């Protein structure tokens with residue numbers, strides 16, 4: 001740390017320099033992120049509540065009310081009547097809390113969790129931290145978890161099974177309805193990781209039956225991760241964890257002797273009230289109609305992109321379910337490097353040998369058109 005403080009102008013100049021190094025969503029070049037430019041109202045709300053701490057809610061009852069209202073909104077979207085939940089640091093913490101609750105509830109020796117091969121790596125981290133053995137279930141031809149593989153892996157040590165509603169690589173939605181039946185028949189906890197899809201699927205007008213049924217309407221579903229800082233257009237950090245009912249909270253309770261509340265249920269102690277205010281402000285400003293419009297925009301562009309990629313001779317790994325397109329050509333890794341060389345931030349997925357494009361709200365039709373133009377040029381040069 002410097003000995004003497006700098007004047008504000010100098011500090012701001014340094015900050016501007018660093019900010020300039022960061023990529024901007026508005027440039028339409030970021031095609032590999034599950035986050036996006038926050039709504040202007042989210043940024044405003046975050047600023048207004050920048051000193052508020054949800055970890056000490058007796059001091060910030062207004063912020064706590066906003067968090068409760070955000071959770072109520074999410075619960076209503078996911079058809080949970082008696083849900084308990086919190087805004088947390090992200091999908092990682094949400095998944096960790098869900099598996100902690102499942103492990104403590106089951107209270108068995110050598111606990112195991114059945115994870116789809118496509119599960120987000122945050123669940124692997126959670127298993128490592130919680131001393132859970134992660135058992136991998138295979139996928140079917142459409143990259144959804146194979147329910148018979150899940151069932152085969154359930155034994156007396158299984159504390160939870162997990163399904164994903166919107167996988168990170170392909171946006172696939174696991175057959176949560178069938179997982180729910182399995183969970184009920186074996187008496188195991190089902191957690192749904194809808195960190196990405198949870199704020200998309202409820203707004204899809206033409207969702208197929210399989211996608212539509214992923215939430216608390218299914219009796220086996222005990223908890224759902226749903227992140228406002230992904231498709232919820234809010235500021236980072238804002239993950240969300242919802243539990244079917246308040247009784248599950250007993251498995252997460254930690255006494256907090258010197259605070260204005262007597263216990264906490266999240267890992268993170270000091271939690272940003274700004275995140276609750278920001279998510280609340282987006283929900284109020286956009287309403288259901290605003291979210292539907294945003295999702296329609298992303299899905300429309302995804303379909304356009306998918307169809308143009310096929311016309312250009314590329315193969316789709318799967319027809320997109322949500323707003324993610326994954327495709328491959330003859331040398332896909334090289335193609336991804338060439339695209340990055342032209343300033344397109346795409347991700348290459350070695351496991352599937354594909355390029356993955358996440359069509360977030362910051363992408364406009366003109367960005368997709370420019371991307372396809374560059375792709376055509378590269379293809380013409382090297383294939």
Ligand SMILES: Cc1ncc(COP(=O)(O)O)c(C=O)c1O
Nearest residue numbers: 034090091092120122168195196
């Ligand atoms: C399906 C899914 N679950 C969990 C996570 C982890 O979320 P976070 O990075 O907010 O911790 C992600 C991140 O992209 C995700 O796609």
